[in-house]
Amino acid sequence: MKITVMTADEQFITLDVDRDESVENVKALLEVETRVSLQQQQLLFNGKEIRNTERLSSLGVGEGDLLMMSTVSPATRAPTNDLSFNPDGSAVNPEAFQQHLRRNGDMIAQLLQNDPPLAQAILGDNIENLQNLLRERHQQKMELQRRQEEELALMYADPFDVESQRKIEAAIRQKGIDENWAAALEHNPEAFARVVMLYVDMEVNGVPLKAFVDSGAQSTIISKSCAERCGLLRLLDQRYKGIAHGVGQTEILGRIHVAPIKIGNVFYPCSFMVLDSPNMEFLFGLDMLRKHQCIIDLKDNVLRVGGGEVSVPFLQEKDIPSHFLDEERYSRGAGSTPGSSGTKEKKENLPAAAGSSGTTHGGPAQGPDFEAKVAKLIELGFGREQVIQALNFFNGNEEQAAGFLFGG
Structure with missing residues (x-):
């Protein structure tokens, strides 16, 4: 049933409670809503004070009834049992506040159903997490109150005041943004999750590697350290040196014209640009994707090579080393040289430069x-x-x- 409580400052709070709910539990709900500790609350029904141990049904409180709440000063309250809140919304005595709510099984059950994050913080062992959540909730409440006050002020603003009209325009625009964000959460929630880049298992000259598949990179790239590990550095043609410009600079050490790579159970010839980039190991670019007629099949989550003769699955996030997650950034940093991005989205991440003072398609500087x-x-x-x-x-x-x- 729903009851209404009028506070000392004439605010009305509607609570959804059980008919047999205890008065103490009602005060606990009001504590969360008003930040007035349970010990400081005095509830009145029909002009008479009701005790914590009594139940609403026994007092005759029914659907839609009104209770009055006043605030008293608990002079006898011990500091260790202080259940009040600080100005930032955190509990004055978080341990006492946590234990008080833990002892209330009905309250915990209600929170588990209606507010799982708060219930988990109360049942958890990290007091700081509970404090941070209380501060966050208080900040959200203050922000909501501030926005409501601003909206109310704008309703009565001078329609001929330029500054007021500017604020109204900003409020309307923000409302549209918020509605768009809420719609995205409902209909396109995956847009807020991190996108895992595409990696597959390959072998380069017999050495197993996890290759970053990037159709936005003009050429296939291998780092100097990786080329050395694969025994290919002896084939480096230094006539193809250059500087790749982008977000910073990366030196192009040269080119390895051909070496075998193994995808699935089939061997394919591959050429590489060698970059002095220790954080980027191996990037399978558009040149080899085109040459070997590769298909990036996101429906089946596989890379098909040779028009479909070989299919290898893209790796799950747990199978990708954490330091590999920086490879996308380094591939973008290579600018428009062999590791550059060809898509519009990636080019926008290269505002400083997109050209190269070195080799682009394999010609000498x-x-x-x-x-x-x-x-x-x-x-x-x-x-x-x-x-x-x-x-x-x-x-x-x-x-x-x-x-x-x-x-x-």
Whole structure:
């Protein structure tokens, strides 16, 4: 049944309680709502004070009845039993507050059903977690109260005041954002979860590796340390040195023109760009995905190679080493060189630069003259006239021109 309690400051609180609920439990509910400790509450029904041990049914309290709550000063209360709250919402004596609620089986059962996080904090062994949750709830309550006061003030604001209209516009916009967020939580909750990148098990020159599959990277990349571990560093062609620009810089040490990789039970030839990037091990890029007619099948969660002759499952998050989760960031940091991102989303993460002063598609590093810059940007897939306009616009700055071209 529902009852209404009027507090000393004339606030009305509606509680959903059982007919046989004890007065003490009602006070405990009011403690959460009003932050007035149970010992400081005095409840009156029909002008008479009701005791904690009494039950609502025996007092004749029924559906829709009104109770009055006043606040008293418990002079005899011992400090160790203080169940009041600090201004930030935390309990003055969290141990006493926790034990008090634990002893109330009905209250715990109700919290487990209606507020599991608070129930778990009360039943747990970490007092600080309980304090933090109480502070968080208090902050949310204060924020809600502040927003309600602002909305109420805007309702009576001068319609010809520019500042008031600006605040009304901001409030309407925020309301739309909140509604959109709530709709996303209901219809698209997975959008708020972390997306696990695509990894598969491969062997490079007989050495097992976990390969990061990235269709947004122009070329397949292997780190110097990984190439050395696979016994491929002796094949490094240093004529293909360069500098990859992006979020920071990464040195291109050269190129390994061909080496065997094993996907499933089949061997395939593969070429690599070797980067001086200790945090990035092996990235299987678009060049090899195209060459071997790979299909990224997200429905069956497999990588199909050779048009489907081989299928290998993408690894689950538990099977991916934690330090590998940084590989996406390092692949983006390689800019538009072999490890660069080709998708719009990733390009937006490279605002500083997107070009390369080194090799892009395997050609040796060129000189700094204008035509060389034009040639390198053309190799990235842009038209000559488009490249020349961008270079002229940025006074010959190759990196800024490349960033403009990718951003466009």
